[in-house]
Amino acid sequence: xxxxxxxxxxxxxxxxxxxxxxxxxxxxxxxxxxxxxxxxxxxxxxxxxxxxxxxxxxxxxxxxxxxxxxxxxxxxxxxxxxxxxxxxxxxxxxxxxxxxxxxxxxxxxxxx
Amino acid sequence: xxxxxxxxxxxxxxxxxxxxxxxxxxxxxxxxxxxxxxxxxxxxxxxxxxxxxxxxxxxxxxxxxxxxxxxxxxxxxxxxxxxxxxxxxxxxxxxxxxxxxxxxxxxxxxxxx
Numbered sequence: 001x002x003x004x005x006x007x008x009x010x011x012x013x014x015x016x017x018x019x020x021x022x023x024x025x026x027x028x029x030x031x032x033x034x035x036x037x038x039x040x041x042x043x044x045x046x047x048x049x050x051x052x053x054x055x056x057x058x059x060x061x062x063x064x065x066x067x068x069x070x071x072x073x074x075x076x077x078x079x080x081x082x083x084x085x086x087x088x089x090x091x092x093x094x095x096x097x098x099x100x101x102x103x104x105x106x107x108x109x110x111x112x
Numbered sequence: 113x114x115x116x117x118x119x120x121x122x123x124x125x126x127x128x129x130x131x132x133x134x135x136x137x138x139x140x141x142x143x144x145x146x147x148x149x150x151x152x153x154x155x156x157x158x159x160x161x162x163x164x165x166x167x168x169x170x171x172x173x174x175x176x177x178x179x180x181x182x183x184x185x186x187x188x189x190x191x192x193x194x195x196x197x198x199x200x201x202x203x204x205x206x207x208x209x210x211x212x213x214x215x216x217x218x219x220x221x222x223x224x225x
Contacts, residue, residue: 040217042216043202045212056212091154098204102157103155103156105152106154
């Protein structure tokens with residue numbers, strides 16, 4: 001399998017649930033990103049990891065918790081989300097922080 | 113907060129027509145990128161421009177970077193249904209201490225057969 005993959009592709013969860021989004025890249029890249037894409041708003045960068053260290057955290061609420069166990073995998077742990085957190089969550093990777101980014105297909109999240 | 117404005121927000125045209133979409137900011141970019149995003153997929157990079165006045169062509173797509181590096185345009189000649197999608201511009205601002213990309217809201221293009 002090549003490129004950037006994300007699972008699940010769709011997720012519906014209640015406000016009290018705990019779930020995790022997974023991203024995997026098969027490109028040998030060293031940087032990975034989480035973005036949020038909401039209707040009528042620009043893509044918002046949430047977190048950046050470079051060489052498994054977090055280098056950007058854009059004032060994201062603590063109910064979103066990223067984890068990067070190695071350079072190929074990135075997780076976004078979700079707990080006690082709000083309905084306004086419903087969005088498309090996109091993962092991306094790049095050779096280095098600042099290089100061309102390759103996006104995954106996203107996870108469509110709905111919070112009830 | 114630096115804003116990147118894209119226009120128009122929506123565009124519906126007939127197959128074979130030409131179109132131009134725009135990306136504008138009040139700040140100077142060190143580089144600017146154009147992406148296309150199809151439904152159910154992530155954005156795919158089309159082009160990166162870095163030099164003021166630069167013009168790049170990708171088949172029927174022509175990308176132009178403004179002389180002052182504050183604006184860009186994407187022109188599509190003889191649009192095809194396969195051009196349908198969300199076109200996003202994203203820029204890195206000069207002098208920023210970060211490599212972050214700032215995205216516009218996008219132009220949603222529909223090409224009707």
